[in-house]
Amino acid sequence: MDISLLSSLNGIHYDEGNLDFLRPSPLHFNCGVQILCTCGTCILSTGAQQFHLQERSELIFWGGSIMQLMEASDNFHVRLLLYPKKVFLQAAVSLDTTYFNYMREFPQYDHGAESWKNVSLWIDMAQLLFTRPASAFSERLELNFLQSMLMWIFSAIPDTYVSATESYTRKQLLFHKFMHLIHEHAAQMHQVSFYAEQLCISPRYLNEITWLHSDGKTPKELIDEQLTAELKVLLNNPALSIAEIASLCHFPDSSYLSRFFKKNTGLSPKEFRAQKQR
Structure with a gap:
């Protein structure tokens, strides 16, 4: 992956791989990042916090983050979406901030079979839309895609995410x-x-x-x-x-x-x- 994209992203970017570029030293993602672990396990550090990813884990930082790959199994593989901040802000402006606040505090979610199937379909769509040359409709496609996906995620939050915090002290x-x-x-x-x-x-x-x-x-x-x-x-x-x-x-x-x-x-x-x- 071209790490210059982390600081100068012009449009939604799809990638996949083993995140080896995050091994030597922490890097700053000056953009939104969505990671889906499709195989294997890893430990990702954001500084004081570590996230243990396994197959069907999803990690989202809408406002960017520092990340370093601390450990990974030989078969570790992810699908990755990067979002320019301007696209995210445009998509988020009409949505309830309650859910954004929740996801900022709980950025990792481990999917079950059904929700994993659904989120994978969204990433398939992103791969189709954002691995081809830019066109006159690119900006509209990016905005529509991200806003639609956010609405889908947030429609699932009351049942799958927020309910999990009811047992938290x-x-x-x-x-x-x-x-x-x-x-x-x-x-x-x-x-x-x-x-x-x-x-x-x-x-x-x-x-x-x-x-x-x-x-x-x-x-x-x-x-x-x-x-x-x-x-x-x-x-x-x-x-x-x-x-x-x-x-x-x-x-x-x-x-x-x-x-x-x-x-x-x-x-x-x-x-x-x-x-x-x-």
Whole structure:
């Protein structure tokens, strides 16, 4: 796959394969991404969070995401759709945001036989429409396809997705919301107090939640894991100096960033860049 598409996508793009391009280092999808696992298993990391995909798993990030392939079976294979943000915004404007909010917090769904058959038909249609040269009708086809598919997905949510949360405890729901918040804000917001305030709970209660649902990790550890992944993506861009990255990520200066990065990776930012160039 041409990874330049991740930052300069002009239209809906269909692809398939084993996601090997995500193995070396995390990459930023500056677009919507929909992944259907058709065979095998894998672990995909978005920074502080990992998703275990198997056959019939679907993973959707409408607003883009950082992703890295951590592990995969030899037979791992996916079908992939990328959506330009402008197309997604046009398609979503008339739809209920309740469902978008839900899917942002619960981006993975493991299909049963019937729903897998149906979602595969939508991907078949996407393959038919978006693997041919652009035409005068391409923009209208993209908008109509995405809006129709979203309406189909959301019509299924009350019965298949949202009902699954009825058995979740308050702590589980808060944990999912916390993970969504650090996915969106960790590059700039590094303090636990910010996330506790967003969730209307105390930092101590947030610590209790993360300890319970992330194998004993603290909120700060999860924030730092996400921030480290964000820094790796930025360091992969040679056009950005370390000082510029420090400013983008709200570090006091480049030396502070370097100390943070070495503490969490064992490498300085310069060493990380040199390793990538080998």
